[in-house]
Amino acid sequence: MHELSNLIQLCNNIYGEDNFVNSIVWKKTNSPKSQASNLGNQHEFVLVYAKNIENINFNKNIGVIGEDYKKAFRHNDNDGRGPYQTVALIAGGAQRSENRSQFEFKGVTEQWLYKKEQLEKWWDENKIYETNNGNYRLKKYLKNVEGKLISDIWIDNEIKPLQGGTSEYLGFDTQKPRSLIKRIIKLIDKKDITILDFFAGSGTTIDATISQNKEDGGNRKYLAVEMGNHFESIMIPRIKKKLSNSLFKYQKLEQYEDTLENIKFESNNLRLINDYDDYIIKYMLDYETKSSVLNIDKFDDPFNYKITITENKEKIDKKVNLMETFNYLIGLKVKTFDVYNQFNRKYKVISGKKDDESVLVIWRKTIDLDLRADKEFIENELNIDDYKKVYINGDNYVENSLLIEESFRKLMLND
Numbered sequence: 001m002h003e004l005s006n007l008i009q010l011c012n013n014i015y016g017e018d019n020f021v022n023s024i025v026w027k028k029t030n031s032p033k034s035q036a037s038n039l040g041n042q043h044e045f046v047l048v049y050a051k052n053i054e055n056i057n058f059n060k061n062i063g064v065i066g067e068d069y070k071k072a073f074r075h076n077d078n079d080g081r082g083p084y085q086t087v088a089l090i091a092g093g094a095q096r097s098e099n100r101s102q103f104e105f106k107g108v109t110e111q112w113l114y115k116k117e118q119l120e121k122w123w124d125e126n127k128i129y130e131t132n133n134g135n136y137r138l139k140k141y142l143k144n145v146e147g148k149l150i151s152d153i154w155i156d157n158e159i160k161p162l163q164g165g166t167s168e169y170l171g172f173d174t175q176k177p178r179s180l181i182k183r184i185i186k187l188i189d190k191k192d193i194t195i196l197d198f199f200a201g202s203g204t205t206i207d208a209t210i211s212q213n214k215e216d217g218g219n220r221k222y223l224a225v226e227m228g229n230h231f232e233s234i235m236i237p238r239i240k241k242k243l244s245n246s247l248f249k250y251q252k253l254e255q256y257e258d259t260l261e262n263i264k265f266e267s268n269n270l271r272l273i274n275d276y277d278d279y280i281i282k283y284m285l286d287y288e289t290k291s292s293v294l295n296i297d298k299f300d301d302p303f304n305y306k307i308t309i310t311e312n313k314e315k316i317d318k319k320v321n322l323m324e325t326f327n328y329l330i331g332l333k334v335k336t337f338d339v340y341n342q343f344n345r346k347y348k349v350i351s352g353k354k355d356d357e358s359v360l361v362i363w364r365k366t367i368d369l370d371l372r373a374d375k376e377f378i379e380n381e382l383n384i385d386d387y388k389k390v391y392i393n394g395d396n397y398v399e400n401s402l403l404i405e406e407s408f409r410k411l412m413l414n415d
């Protein structure tokens, strides 16, 4: 609420003012706190921006059809088409204008909302209702209504405020109701979208995506990012519970603090770090410590590459999956992953595509490796001629191959 004006500014900068779609109000609580001087706050906003407003195609009829709504369909011709309500065929209120042409239909000259041919067609199909005062309206059948039309005010019973003491509420301060996120997801008329939440909190977006997929057979994917400790204590247990018998994957990214932990200073200059301003310190970190942030020597045993991190206030060495990190760094779309046992070690071989080029990535421990035998095995057994680029870690004699460490360094450190 307090951040609304900042958020609008931010979104306008990112998406452009023209791509603003809606600002939605939702009722976050049934019982507002009675503040001393101002009115109790009961609502929040959802800002909707498009990447390109031209391409927006919302599902607007997604409100649940309850008994109250059904009551409005009070007519029935007993012709098998079921109950219906009637809606206007003639322009009314703000819809009327001098520019809208008038024409005559069944003796009534009016500003009709549809073309005459359409009205004739409906007439023949017995879809036009004649009112007591000789006017005409369209029959709207309940069976054709997918859902209730929603607007930008979400105070209906479907968007239930989150309540303490329910199984949904996890005690997380800023937790949003699952029903709110589900409605946002349902606005998009495709069921195979990927939903990104980079401030995932307690994981409501993931929960809502899984629920919505279950409900309508959708195949939506989710990607969530969170930096707080509640990632471990609240979000992961929540997803595990939700997905009782399927898999999800999560990764810990190296933290800024971890990076600092791994820096080994090469000169003594930084002992005087307090004497320098921020610019100089950044310069020193950039140029004097580059080689130690990424310890290239260790790629000779790539499946045991470790970095020092701080966990529960203790420094521990943690294994890093270099193969996966490298795939991400070069933007590889992985197709196959094979493991070969050769020369008392594992060869882990990944094939895939990058910018439509076929790529092979070969990883193995290079300590005590006979490089001639290694070359023979790679060139004869791994079909490397089928690939445009072949990356290999560490020492090797394979012709025309690219050194993983070199690309790694370039991409990680912008060398």
Ligand SMILES: C[S@@+](CC[C@H](N)C(=O)[O-])C[C@H]1O[C@@H](n2cnc3c(N)ncnc32)[C@H](O)[C@@H]1O
Pocket (backbone or CB within 6 Å): 172, 174, 175, 176, 177, 198, 199, 200, 201, 202, 203, 204, 205, 225, 226, 227, 228
């Ligand atoms: C308002 S909460 C999200 C609540 C969430 N929608 C839910 O229903 O639980 C915002 C979250 O963003 C996280 N956050 C803030 N800055 C972040 C950042 N730079 N990277 C990752 N997460 C961040 C916070 O730790 C917090 O959990």
